[in-house]
Amino acid sequence: MKSTRQISMIAVMTAACVATNYLLIGFVNIKFMDLIVFVSGLTFGAFVGSSVGTLTWLVYGTINPYGFSLPILLATCLGETIFGLAGGLLGRLGFLDDAGLGRSRILTEGFKFAALGFLLTFMYDFFTNVVSAYSLGLPLMPVIVAGIPFALLHEVSNAGFFFVGVVPLLNLIRKLPDSGLRREMKSI
Amino acid sequence: MKGKTVFLWSTVLLLCTTIVGGYLTLYYYSQAQSYMSSYESLSREMVGISMRVKMKIDYGNGTVKWFNSTRFPMNATLLTASKIDLAVKYSVTNLGAYVTSINGVEGDSHHYWAWSYFDRGSGTWVLGPVGSDSWVLHDGDSVAWTYTVF
Numbered sequence: 001m002k003s004t005r006q007i008s009m010i011a012v013m014t015a016a017c018v019a020t021n022y023l024l025i026g027f028v029n030i031k032f033m034d035l036i037v038f039v040s041g042l043t044f045g046a047f048v049g050s051s052v053g054t055l056t057w058l059v060y061g062t063i064n065p066y067g068f069s070l071p072i073l074l075a076t077c078l079g080e081t082i083f084g085l086a087g088g089l090l091g092r093l094g095f096l097d098d099a100g101l102g103r104s105r106i107l108t109e110g111f112k113f114a115a116l117g118f119l120l121t122f123m124y125d126f127f128t129n130v131v132s133a134y135s136l137g138l139p140l141m142p143v144i145v146a147g148i149p150f151a152l153l154h155e156v157s158n159a160g161f162f163f164v165g166v167v168p169l170l171n172l173i174r175k176l177p178d179s180g181l182r183r184e185m186k187s188i
Numbered sequence: 189m190k191g192k193t194v195f196l197w198s199t200v201l202l203l204c205t206t207i208v209g210g211y212l213t214l215y216y217y218s219q220a221q222s223y224m225s226s227y228e229s230l231s232r233e234m235v236g237i238s239m240r241v242k243m244k245i246d247y248g249n250g251t252v253k254w255f256n257s258t259r260f261p262m263n264a265t266l267l268t269a270s271k272i273d274l275a276v277k278y279s280v281t282n283l284g285a286y287v288t289s290i291n292g293v294e295g296d297s298h299h300y301w302a303w304s305y306f307d308r309g310s311g312t313w314v315l316g317p318v319g320s321d322s323w324v325l326h327d328g329d330s331v332a333w334t335y336t337v338f
Contacts, residue, residue: 115200122207148215152208159204 006044010051013040017056025065029154033060034121035161037083039169042095046088053080071135072128079124079131086120110163117162118155125151234259239327243273247293248335266303266320266331274333284319290333298338306330 013036020032033056041049054077061073125147133143238259245253260269267285270276277289287301288294295301303316305323313332316323325331 111201112197115197115204118204118207119200145214145218148211152211155207 006048009040009044010048010055013037013044013048013052014055014059017052018059021056021060029150030157032161032165033080034083034117034124034158035165035169037080038087038117038120038162039166039173041084041087041089042091042166043087043170043173045091046085049084049087050081051084053077053082053084056080069135072132075128075131075135079127082124082127083120086116090116106167109167113166114159114163117166118159121155121158122151125154237262239264239325239329241269241325241327242330243269244330244332245274245290246332246334248299248337260325264325266316266323266325268321269325269331270320270333278320280321281319285321287320287333290335293335295335299335300338302334302336304332304334306332 017033017036020036024031033053037049037053037056040052057073057077057080061076062068126144129144129147129151130140132138133140136143239262240257240259243255243258245255247253255273258269258273260272264272267276267278267287270287270290275289275291276287277294278285278287280286287303290301303320303323304313305316306312306329307314323331
């Protein structure tokens with residue numbers, strides 16, 4: 001039963017990621033995906049989070065107007081799991097118990113999540129840049145330097161999304177009727 | 189415990205700002221390197237189509253100013269080159285251009301602006317034999333404008 005709920009949760013969250021990715025296709029490196037993957041990991045565990053990240057990239061990276069590259073697709077699939085794994089780890093460490101409880105702490109928690117979002121995105125960008133450089137046979141430094149404006153945009157926008165989005169999303173999931181989701185959350 | 193948490197999150201925040209700082213440093217350093225390389229490349233190209241002339245301005249009161257680094261177009265006349273480096277006023281006469289003012293210092297009934305060139309053969313300054321608009325400069329020339337008493 002637990003795995004059925006996990007699979008349905010993965011499907012719903014992946015659908016949300018894919019839909020928002022195509023919705024924001026015109027905005028390079030500005031996506032809600034990382035936020036959703038992180039919250040999936042935080043609330044439903046590292047397995048769900050990393051699965052959502054990987055599956056989203058399998059769809060979005062394959063059917064993408066900017067083109068398809070297998071090494072980069074593998075890198076993004078693997079890199080996106082950082083968000084899910086980090087979310088899952090923080091959930092296990094009890095971060096979920098503290099986060100988003102009271103309105104008075106919403107700002108403090110928001111800042112914490114913004115900083116986490118920034119650092120996780122930095123790791124993701126660095127990892128994908130390294131893989132892109134090696135797969136295209138280019139020297140690493142110019143690739144990283146050329147990617148700085150895009151990386152900064154990605155990291156700063158994600159910090160903003162994590163600041164604004166994680167706590168409301170967590171509160172929203174907590175308010176869901178007791179149809180299994182809350183039970184699922186408690187059991188993780 | 190609370191102090192430890194504050195310390196932890198302050199470190200995380202500092203790490204974020206360090207990353208942003210590092211990014212900006214790297215980006216602007218590479219931009220600067222790129223512009224430097226473009227400038228050097230352009231300078232190399234300019235060597236073939238421009239010349240460097242040393243120009244001295246002697247205001248006659250002990251103030252002497254040198255302009256040594258300006259590149260002028262090939263075959264520029266002294267007047268053309270002077271107009272690039274200096275604020276020059278002049279009138280055109282039958283004998284050629286007559287410079288009346290340089291950098292705001294005007295000639296009057298007792299003073300005028302005379303030009304001379306450095307003769308490398310004799311090693312002396314020689315008074316200009318023609319109007320400054322007729323004297324064609326060459327790479328490495330040295331010329332002077334002197335505020336002279338009549």
